[in-house]
Amino acid sequence: MKGHLFFLQHCYDKQLNIHQIKGTVMQVSQIRWTEQSGWDFLPSYSASADLVMVFADHPFFQTDTCFSELRQQFPKAHIVGCSSSGNVAGVGITDNDVVATVIQLERSRIRMASLGLESGKSAREIGAQLMTDLFTPELKHAFVLADGLQINGSEIALGLNERGLAVSGGLAGDGSRFGKTWVMADAPAKTGQVVAIGFYGDVTVKSGCFAGWEEFGAERIVTKSVGNIVYEIDGKPALDLYKKYLGEQSAELPASGLRFPLSIQMNKKDEPLIRTVLAVDENAQSLTFAGDVPQGYLCKLMRTNLDSLIEHAGMAAETAHSPLHQDTGLCLVVSCVGRRLVMGQMTEEELDAVHDKLGESTAIAGFYSYGELAPFGEIMQCQLHNQTMTLTTINE
Secondary structure, X not given: OOOOOEEEEEEOOOOEEEEEEEOOOOEEEEEEEEOOOEEOOOOOOHHHOOEEEEEEOOHHHHOHHHXXXXXXXXXXXXXXXXXXXXXXXXXXXXXXXXXXEEEEOOOEEEEEEEEEXXXXXXXXXXXXXXXXXXXXXXXXXXXXXXXXXXXXXXXXXXHHHHHOOOEEEEEOOEXXXXXXXXXXXXXXXXXXXXXXXXXXXXXEEEEEEEOOOEEEEEEEEEEEEEOOEEEEEOOEEHHHHHHHXXXXXXXXXXXXXXXXXXXXXXXXXXXOEEEOEEEEEOOOOEEEEOOOOOOOOEEEEEEOOHHHHHHHHHHHHHHHOOOOOOOOEEXXXXXXXXXXXXHHHHOHHHHHHHHHHHOOOXXXXXXEXXXXXXXXXXXXXXXEEOOOEEEEEEEO
């Protein structure tokens, strides 16, 4: 197990490295809550921390107590995060806990904006409003977390792009349960919420997004869809197509659909996007995906092998790496729950690949998601992705 500079605690149950990295610039620590022992150690700079990123796969995250305890310990920090399908700390992955990454900046600053479905705005309007709230000429990058089931990630991305600035992030998860997802934004976690963190000043933020899946089978056409709900493919019920390919695994839909995402593109000249099944409707024979699947688009089913997923995780790290920065940095990982289901016990190897590329001075934190947000295509606008490893590195 690869480590970082200073180990303050080693968690034995999942080989999770909870650590602190001190540099001449940024400071990063990670702490953990479990039902058995509560929160573990606090960093020495907790009273002056700027940002606490919280990822959780436990109902405790949803309670007022979780936020109030964090606020008591980190009185000046923005506290943001979301529910997950697994938490990342270093090269370890855990479930049934809460992992918080505590950041103190020296030469840069942050601002937070949040909005929810209770505002009455559409997903696109929410995305646009958040970027308006954060915008100043010094804004370098925005990192966004959104409800993974109630909010259309494709529409959020369209709104986030209206300012023409770099945006990355992801959609909250709920294990493989697909029940409810939660987002925390300087208040107890809520459903239907979106939060954006803006990074300003003397800071370098880069992102990388790669998949490692391959298309198979016949090319088909989406013949009937509305937004992210697909009713017909090649004039036949969409759910029938998935059941045909999944066989016995179709009884486990929508979770088993994560192993067979859909590649979509407007035409053969466009770079394909990947879409993951989030829900099925037996009555309508439809599939609900994490993002829009426009009618008339070309589509193919996808599959992968473990080596390809791990290789592409390393490629994402190469793209996000800032080789000129030798001091302490932070890498925020948003990887799809579908990748985790396919890799099983080998999932941590994709984190090893990221660590190998970024080096010892970069702390790694994040979560397994229901969708990833990252720049894509020739104009590098933010889009919703599924089944990718998406990395955002932050260096002062």
